[in-house]
Amino acid sequence: MEITVAEALVKCLEQEQVEVIFGYPGGAILPVYDALYHSSIRHVLVRHEQGAVHAADGYARATGKVGVVMATSGPGATNLVTGIANAYMDSVPLVLFTGQVPTSQVGTDAFQEVDITGITMPVTKHNYLVKDAAQLPRIVRNAFHIASTGRPGPVLIDIPKDVAQTVIDFKYPEMVQLRGYKPTYRGHPNKIAEAARLIAASERPVIYAGGGIINSRASQELLALAETINAPVTNTFMGLSSFPGDHPLFLGMLGLHGTRAANLAVTNCDLLIALGARFDDRVTGKITEFAPNAGVIHVDIDPAEIGKNVQVHVPIVGDVKQVLQELLARLEKRNDTRWLEQIQAWKEQYPLAYRRDDGELKPQYVVEKLYEITRGDAVVATDVGQHQMWVAQYYRFKRPGSLISSGGLGTMGFGLPAAVGAQIGLPGERVILVTGDGSIQMTMQELATAVEQELPLKIIILNNYSLGMVRQLQQLYCEGRYIAVDFKFHPDFELLARAYGIRGYTLRTEKDVDDLLPGALEAPGAVLVNCLVSAAENVNPIVPAGKSISEAIDC
Amino acid sequence: MNKTGAQILVESLLAEGVDTIFGYPGGAVLPIYDALYDADLRHILTRHEQGAAHAADGYARASGKPGVCLATSGPGATNLVTGIANAYMDSVPMVAITGQVPTSLLGRDSFQEADITGITLPITKHNYLVKDVKDLARTVREAFYIATTGRPGPVLIDIPRDVSAGMAEYEDPGPVQLPGYHIKLEPDPEQVTRAVRAIEESERPVIYAGGGVINGGAHEELLRLAEMLLAPVATTLMGLGGFPGNHPLSVGMLGMHGSKYANYAVCECDLLIGVGVRFDDRVTSKIEEFAPNATVIHIDIDPAEIGKNVGVDIPVVGDVRCSLRKIIERLQPRLESRWRDKIFNWKKEYPIEYVENGRLKPQEVIQEIYNVTRGNVRVATDVGQHQMWAAHYYSYDRPRTFITSGGLGTMGFGFPAALGVQVACPDENVVCISGDGSFQMNSQELATAVHYNLPVKVAIINNGYLGMVRQWQELFYNRRYAYTEITGPDFVKLAEAYGAAGMRVTKKSEIREAMEEALRIPKPVVIDFPIEREENVLPMVPPGEPINKMLG
Amino acid sequence: MRHTLAVLVENNPGVLARVAGLFSRRGFNIDSLAVGRTENPDVSRMTIVVEGDARVLEQVTKQLHKLVDVIKINDITADEYVDRELVLIKVNVDPAQRGEVMQIADVFRARIVDLGRKTLTLECTGNDGKINAFEESLRPYGIKELVRTGKIAMLRGSKYTGLQDNGARDE
Numbered sequence A: 001m002e003i004t005v006a007e008a009l010v011k012c013l014e015q016e017q018v019e020v021i022f023g024y025p026g027g028a029i030l031p032v033y034d035a036l037y038h039s040s041i042r043h044v045l046v047r048h049e050q051g052a053v054h055a056a057d058g059y060a061r062a063t064g065k066v067g068v069v070m071a072t073s074g075p076g077a078t079n080l081v082t083g084i085a086n087a088y089m090d091s092v093p094l095v096l097f098t099g100q101v102p103t104s105q106v107g108t109d110a111f112q113e114v115d116i117t118g119i120t121m122p123v124t125k126h127n128y129l130v131k132d133a134a135q136l137p138r139i140v141r142n143a144f145h146i147a148s149t150g151r152p153g154p155v156l157i158d159i160p161k162d163v164a165q166t167v168i169d170f171k172y173p174e175m176v177q178l179r180g181y182k183p184t185y186r187g188h189p190n191k192i193a194e195a196a197r198l199i200a201a202s203e204r205p206v207i208y209a210g211g212g213i214i215n216s217r218a219s220q221e222l223l224a225l226a227e228t229i230n231a232p233v234t235n236t237f238m239g240l241s242s243f244p245g246d247h248p249l250f251l252g253m254l255g256l257h258g259t260r261a262a263n264l265a266v267t268n269c270d271l272l273i274a275l276g277a278r279f280d281d282r283v284t285g286k287i288t289e290f291a292p293n294a295g296v297i298h299v300d301i302d303p304a305e306i307g308k309n310v311q312v313h314v315p316i317v318g319d320v321k322q323v324l325q326e327l328l329a330r331l332e333k334r335n336d337t338r339w340l341e342q343i344q345a346w347k348e349q350y351p352l353a354y355r356r357d358d359g360e361l362k363p364q365y366v367v368e369k370l371y372e373i374t375r376g377d378a379v380v381a382t383d384v385g386q387h388q389m390w391v392a393q394y395y396r397f398k399r400p401g402s403l404i405s406s407g408g409l410g411t412m413g414f415g416l417p418a419a420v421g422a423q424i425g426l427p428g429e430r431v432i433l434v435t436g437d438g439s440i441q442m443t444m445q446e447l448a449t450a451v452e453q454e455l456p457l458k459i460i461i462l463n464n465y466s467l468g469m470v471r472q473l474q475q476l477y478c479e480g481r482y483i484a485v486d487f488k489f490h491p492d493f494e495l496l497a498r499a500y501g502i503r504g505y506t507l508r509t510e511k512d513v514d515d516l517l518p519g520a521l522e523a524p525g526a527v528l529v530n531c532l533v534s535a536a537e538n539v540n541p542i543v544p545a546g547k548s549i550s551e552a553i554d555c
Numbered sequence B: 001m002n003k004t005g006a007q008i009l010v011e012s013l014l015a016e017g018v019d020t021i022f023g024y025p026g027g028a029v030l031p032i033y034d035a036l037y038d039a040d041l042r043h044i045l046t047r048h049e050q051g052a053a054h055a056a057d058g059y060a061r062a063s064g065k066p067g068v069c070l071a072t073s074g075p076g077a078t079n080l081v082t083g084i085a086n087a088y089m090d091s092v093p094m095v096a097i098t099g100q101v102p103t104s105l106l107g108r109d110s111f112q113e114a115d116i117t118g119i120t121l122p123i124t125k126h127n128y129l130v131k132d133v134k135d136l137a138r139t140v141r142e143a144f145y146i147a148t149t150g151r152p153g154p155v156l157i158d159i160p161r162d163v164s165a166g167m168a169e170y171e172d173p174g175p176v177q178l179p180g181y182h183i184k185l186e187p188d189p190e191q192v193t194r195a196v197r198a199i200e201e202s203e204r205p206v207i208y209a210g211g212g213v214i215n216g217g218a219h220e221e222l223l224r225l226a227e228m229l230l231a232p233v234a235t236t237l238m239g240l241g242g243f244p245g246n247h248p249l250s251v252g253m254l255g256m257h258g259s260k261y262a263n264y265a266v267c268e269c270d271l272l273i274g275v276g277v278r279f280d281d282r283v284t285s286k287i288e289e290f291a292p293n294a295t296v297i298h299i300d301i302d303p304a305e306i307g308k309n310v311g312v313d314i315p316v317v318g319d320v321r322c323s324l325r326k327i328i329e330r331l332q333p334r335l336e337s338r339w340r341d342k343i344f345n346w347k348k349e350y351p352i353e354y355v356e357n358g359r360l361k362p363q364e365v366i367q368e369i370y371n372v373t374r375g376n377v378r379v380a381t382d383v384g385q386h387q388m389w390a391a392h393y394y395s396y397d398r399p400r401t402f403i404t405s406g407g408l409g410t411m412g413f414g415f416p417a418a419l420g421v422q423v424a425c426p427d428e429n430v431v432c433i434s435g436d437g438s439f440q441m442n443s444q445e446l447a448t449a450v451h452y453n454l455p456v457k458v459a460i461i462n463n464g465y466l467g468m469v470r471q472w473q474e475l476f477y478n479r480r481y482a483y484t485e486i487t488g489p490d491f492v493k494l495a496e497a498y499g500a501a502g503m504r505v506t507k508k509s510e511i512r513e514a515m516e517e518a519l520r521i522p523k524p525v526v527i528d529f530p531i532e533r534e535e536n537v538l539p540m541v542p543p544g545e546p547i548n549k550m551l552g
Numbered sequence C: 001m002r003h004t005l006a007v008l009v010e011n012n013p014g015v016l017a018r019v020a021g022l023f024s025r026r027g028f029n030i031d032s033l034a035v036g037r038t039e040n041p042d043v044s045r046m047t048i049v050v051e052g053d054a055r056v057l058e059q060v061t062k063q064l065h066k067l068v069d070v071i072k073i074n075d076i077t078a079d080e081y082v083d084r085e086l087v088l089i090k091v092n093v094d095p096a097q098r099g100e101v102m103q104i105a106d107v108f109r110a111r112i113v114d115l116g117r118k119t120l121t122l123e124c125t126g127n128d129g130k131i132n133a134f135e136e137s138l139r140p141y142g143i144k145e146l147v148r149t150g151k152i153a154m155l156r157g158s159k160y161t162g163l164q165d166n167g168a169r170d171e
């Protein structure tokens, strides 16, 4: 079939069963937009390209499908960078298309030319500049394969305008041919056997489960493992929602703002079973004192993660789900209760807590109420900061993938567009965004997108009139010399919501929350709830910089 | 005395004469913010790091001094990317400082780690990752030197947290020593001689002036040259303000959306004197037919620009001002010129114009803004049709009064840049001419404007479209408007939600009064102008055509 | 410790930038890097000499593997292999000393490739040790200019690190 590359591209997307594209048009990508005009694929017009990537990211996290983004050359492309880096750090499958200046102008600093493949080299799983029009179908095929297999990640395809207009003989390749790319899915049987032996011999095992569980959809296997060997489970931030938040074996999150029970369990365990986790610095604290007496089993699809930060005793490279299935087949039920009693004692001794007797509305209270109202039956997106940690601590997630948040890059401004994407991917579900007064302002223009797409998003701002997380750090490490963290000025968020045609609420007290929050969550259409919360509240516990995770303090 | 890296950084910034930083805090820059706490430096907190970069850029363009922005590691740093690329394309002196994870965590995909020196390699003039606190002072000195000399551009300094928290002795690093960095200020005398001869021999000279005139502070020399030769001056978008727009010899902008008379002049000239320009594709269009009969003189500080896009007969590499002086010294003024008269006739014959039809027209909005302000304000624009109308219907008579994103064409640049301009020029009025699409990209900076009381006046040329793209779809894609219709908030209510003033003007007769009132209100004002929705920017050179084949 | 890696990569534009960027970003130290075409025009081979302990090397290998354009990596350090590097050295020699220098050249089986009034330019190939020794013996005369290509290497005997097999072991 003789068609232009732009038309071929749209055909490729249809072949890949793409349903939605998040994008923003411009000169260099115009031929592709023109081809899209005739396609049944839905296009969501955002208000800033950053919003497009985050929305595609939220869509991908919520649905498990590949998120697709389209932007023009130059500023359109550079506006994607944060979102790409964000998806890269959290292993989210995205395919991004950018327009580029015509081939003859590449390298001449032409109007709206940037070297986006060069720029994104450190933050993409792979990227392509299409120079040979005939290669486009193959490149798209490969890109979707690379983005969605192995450890997922973003792949960018840069298409010069003249290439997009070139006529080619279109055929979608049936096979992927990539000799340099072959993820390993099956764990090595010897290593799995060794892991089973270690587990059988251990007295104080702890399961440390990360985002890899969600990516490989291994929650059931995780639950089976925990219940079979009766081991407590702690999640990384990215792993939250992979294990039921109300399960008796659940320890909560570990690390910097982890529960004391989780951190003590890890510090005292004799076997750490790390599943789809990467021993990130926010998790390990002082690395030499992380699980100091434990044997370590590390299961991960990405061989480069194994041994990157800590010494591993049993490395297993493979898909977590498959590995767990094979491992479970070799395990016997364990019923040693001494360790679980110890865990239980820690949990009772060190519950998460906050003061409620000073008359101020506490952010934690709002999150607890949110859990109460939804019973964990919602998709919760967050931004970055204290509010994010409070959600991690006080909301008990039930369904895998129901927390949508920026973990590795910690991108403020991720929340709103990601929630937009999640809601588009899951039209029937309740999607709630919990954000901060700083974060929401970063990408607030996407309120217009939410309205245009008629999304019933519920937006909760935990408004402490401050960049709270940084304020807390200044309190802790800079003797309270606060600078550039207190917003002397904010828009009136309720009025702002109205300017966009969105219902707005302002909540000031626990009573307001009790009375109005349930109704706000039920109201039709998009809703913005501005909660004026205590400004001085801190996220506790916290592990001070350079300390072992067993040495958490309250501040 | 021993100081922390952060204190050394602050000392170094002060030593470079920095008075203002645009920034946004975060974990990796905590030590730097702590040092700022005691410093005699103004910090402007924006609402997104992109805003900080554009504000620093606007500050630099308006003041001629380097703009400084500061962001944390990871997302803070990546949020600067567009702003850095924008400054790079337009040769704006800027120093971007980013925090980075501690050196021990580098390369491990640590929390909020991004390889920002790798990322910005293609879009900075130079960049640094400082691994030792002892190198910090020298690095800052070099960064400012590189950013501001030669062809200016952005330089990024990435500072790991243990480096800014580390201790060292602060010593002034002394003059820079950069064996790999050469700037040629003085042009080659032989080339000057050749240029002078070519000028003397020419009958139909045209001066094609770009942003280099403004960067090089050569506007007076340019004026002298033009008046001596009685030569018309066509400017690029970046060159607007480098030559008085209301001067009889000005033929306005050339190129894709240039005036007909500018493009005709270029096509018929026998000598083209390019001054601080780069023969960009938006200017030349079909390059083989650009100034086809002309001898080309190209004066530029950047030797890499010469011969990059077109063959040049006489390259003059050097500081633009110095080069122009050397040339002018040796010229005799012309007393009359038939060529000039011809140009004057073209100007009368082919004015830039639009059709009135009772609906609010963008062109009349800009014209009325000009009539009210008389060129006495700084104008910052966004990107799109409104940007071109702002170039056509407002006359820029002084350098650094027209602030726009030329090379990268970054929507969302205008408003934060206007805030930077206002910071640099506290006693002047600043008007931001924006589009409904562009303004939405960075509207959050309204909070910054109100917070610091930067009374910028924003005129939103509101057509409910990504107008410039729609225009292309109308002209070249059979009116298939794929995803270019765009909605937005009620801009008046939006402004009010921020405590700024909001107005809406729907009739031509109301523009003047509204504008006058906006200038009286001592705070930020947003004026929404709902205009004729499908108005086009004309004249226009269709892509791939020679510049004298214009539509409209 | 020094390791010699034979890395087969797709002969795509930008692949060198990807590899170089990876090393700088992750803070790995490259001692030398030589790259060129192989018997298969679609495939280039990089010989990379890296400095680092076993953990560093493991990361280098794994991170390289993550690049989609990297097809295969072999650490041949522990194997039997031939390695060669070429060096060009320009030394100060007045005519009186020429004989001495030519003798040294003879010992190292180096060749004289250019002759100036006061200089000699020599070319020498060999492994690391030989090249270093050659350099040292010329140092007293004053080295004006020196350039090395970086090492290339190949397994001895019938072993090979080509595309077809996986283990690079004997048949």
Ligand SMILES: Cc1ncc(C[n+]2csc(CCOP(=O)(O)OP(=O)(O)O)c2C)c(N)n1
Pocket (backbone or CB within 6 Å): A383, A384, A385, A386, A387, A388, A410, A411, A412, A413, A435, A436, A437, A438, A439, A440, A462, A464, A466, A467, A468, A469, A470, B024, B025, B026, B027, B049, B072, B075, B076, B079
């Ligand atoms: C784009 C970006 N810039 C800066 C930071 C650094 N940072 C981390 S948390 C935080 C404060 C967030 O404030 P807010 O959204 O109000 O949430 P809060 O902590 O108050 O709940 C900042 C500035 C970041 N994570 N992302």
Ligand SMILES: Cc1ncc(C[n+]2csc(CCOP(=O)(O)OP(=O)(O)O)c2C)c(N)n1
Pocket (backbone or CB within 6 Å): A024, A025, A026, A027, A049, A072, A075, A076, A079, B382, B383, B384, B385, B386, B387, B409, B410, B411, B412, B434, B435, B436, B437, B438, B439, B461, B463, B465, B466, B467, B468, B469
């Ligand atoms: C960040 C960015 N994304 C996309 C583009 C492509 N683009 C150029 S002009 C334009 C339309 C601008 O719309 P608006 O701001 O409403 O101005 P108008 O043209 O309608 O005056 C677009 C989308 C761009 N220049 N910058």
Ligand SMILES: [Mg+2]
Pocket (backbone or CB within 6 Å): B384, B435, B436, B437, B461, B462, B463, B464, B465, B466, B467
């Ligand atoms: Mg518009």
